[in-house]
Structure formats: structure tokens, C-alpha cells
Amino acid sequence: MHQFEVQPIIEGLGFNLFGQEINFTNSALWMFVVLITIYLFMRGGMKRELVPGRWQLMVEGVIGFVDNIIDTSIGPNGKKYTPWVFTLFMFILFANWWGMMPVGIAGIHPFTVTSQFTVTGLLAAISFSIVLIVGFWKHGFKFFSLFIPHGTPLPMIPLIFMVELLSFMVRPFSLALRLFVAMIAGHILVKVFANFVIQSIDAGGASLLVAGLSIVFIAFVSALELLVCAIQAYVFALLTSLYINDAENLH
């Protein structure tokens, strides 16, 4: 799976940090592509006109969307988390979409940043750290009451506590895995059917029909993937704000 491989693109630029070799990889390059795209997109919304143009309206719409997620899941206390949720949403959305762009036609090696568990894992870890820090900062030891739902019978408390704690600890992994798996599975699906197309054409004859069907299928899956890209970004941002809500507004 060459398209998921991370490799240095400029040899000899690497340096050592905390015993780790840091290279400028294709993954890093695409992260910067995502960054520049987000910057250019946001620049279009900085005209600050009274009557917004289409671009400005789009940027304001995205910001309003994120604000709305925060508002509905955290409430008025959530204003300070907007930058992080916004960062998550925009980075994941643009990274997902860049991974779907047909830049391979122009001979550029495409790469989906979010198809790396190291990337999604770090994002989830930051979100989870925010939850832990905010939870223990605001509520101290009382934060553990999150693991005991209201009205739990006394003898059940230890068991429920363990179950809830387990589900809480699994959160960052499920958060990271969901995005990573959705991205990698979609790309592999497209790749598998692309293989069908090539092999069918090589075989010739009646299998050309399979090639045609596969191309139609690829088109549909690609359209579906574009939707999944947006949905996964939304889910990541939404779940992060829901988890933060647990810490911010302890029940």
C-alpha cells in the first residue's frame, strides 16, 4: 500500500529530537498543504464586509457551524473550547478532502494525512487530555462521580464505576480509530476496485464488463467518500465537544 507510506521527501534534512529522527515527510508536506488551504479559505472570509459575498458567507457558515456544535453540546461555558474544536474540524475536513483529490492525475503522489493512526491518535490524545485537565481542574476528585450515573443502587456502584471508567478510557481510542479506519477503508475500497479495472482490462473479453461496473462503482464510492470525509470531521468535532461537556458540566 504505497499510498499510505510515510517517507522522507528531502533526504538529509532530518534532525534528532529527544532521540527521535525528525524528517520532512510526504505526510508533513500534505499537512502544510492542508494548513495553507485552510489559511487561504479563511482569508476569503476576512473581507469583513457588511453584506457578505459568497466566499465570506461560506467561511462565516463554517464558523457558525462549529459555534453551533459547541453551543448545543457544551452551552455558554463552551466558548473557550471553540478554537480547538474549530482546529480539529477544519484540519480533519481539509485533510480528508485533500486525500480524495485526484492530484495523482497531475503526477503528484497523493497522501491522506488522516489515514495515519499516529495523526488521528495524537488529535484524540489532545482532546482527551483537555477533558482530563478540565475535569480535574474544575471538579478535582469529584470528577470521578462522572463514572457513577444518577440513581445507581449502592451495591451496583463498584461494578458500574468500573464499566463507566473502562468506557471512558476507551474514548480516545475509539475517537482516533473511527476516523483512521473510515479514511483507510475508503481508500482501500477504491484501490481494490481500481485493481479490478486494470486486471479486467488485462484479461480482456467478457471481463471488460467487470471493468465498466468497477469504474461506475468507484465513482459512487468516491462520491460517498466525499460525504464520509465531512461526516467524520463533524463526528470528531462533535464527540470532542461532548466529551468536553462531561468535564465542563459535571452532571
Next chain:
Amino acid sequence: MEVYGSQFFWLLIVIGIIYFGIAKNMVPKISKTVDDRQKRISDDLEAAQTARDRADQIEEEYRTRINDAKSDAISTIAAAKAEAAKKNEASVKRADTSIAKKAEEADAALKSAQADALKEIESVAAEAARDIVATVSGTKVSAADAKKAVKAAF
């Protein structure tokens, strides 16, 4: 090849730039634009509402003033009418009394004239009766007797 280091390193840099450069710096400005616009719209709406309320109030005032003026006019007319009627009545009364007085005076004058006339007639009659008695019987009757007799005859 181990890539965790480079992945984490570059991701943290990119995420940091997005967080501090875009989400913390650009987003609030854009949000402010949206809020300002929203505020302006609501302010405009509010101003329109106030203007409408004022217009309503002015109309209300106008209406009450018109009504007041109308009722004022009506009461003034009624008062004037009453006054006129009173004056009329008074002058009629005055005329009545003066007429009655005059009639009374005339009556009194008439009565006194009658009494005078009666007295005159009486004295004339008494004179005449004395004369007649004197001529007929040759007896002289005193004036007082004659008068008495005439009075009895009357």
C-alpha cells in the same frame, strides 16, 4: 522506518499554527463581523419598532386631542344654549312682571277712578236727592242724611 517522531513533530507544528494563527486570531474577527452585522440588524429592527411605536403614540395623541376638542365644543355649545335659554327666560320673566305690574297699576287706577266716580255719583246723587226732596216736600234734608239715604239706596 520509524516515523512517529516526524509525524508528531510536524502535526504539532501544523495544529499549533492553525490553533493560534487561525482559530484564535482569524476566527474571532470573523465572528465579530457576524455579531456586528447581527447587532446592526437587530438595532435597525429595534429603531424601526421604536419609530412605529412613536407614530402610534402620536396618532393616539392626535386622536385624543381631536376627541377632547370635539367634546369641548359640544359642552361649549350646550353651555351657550343653556345660557341663552336662561337669559331668554329671565327677560320673559322680567317682561311678564313689568306687564303684570303695569296691568296692576292700570287696574288700581281703574279701581280708584271707579271709586272716585262712585263717590262723585254718590255726592251728585245726594245733592240731587236733597234738591228733589227740597223741591218736592219743601223740607230741608241735611247733607249727611241725604248721603246716608243715597248710600242705602245704592
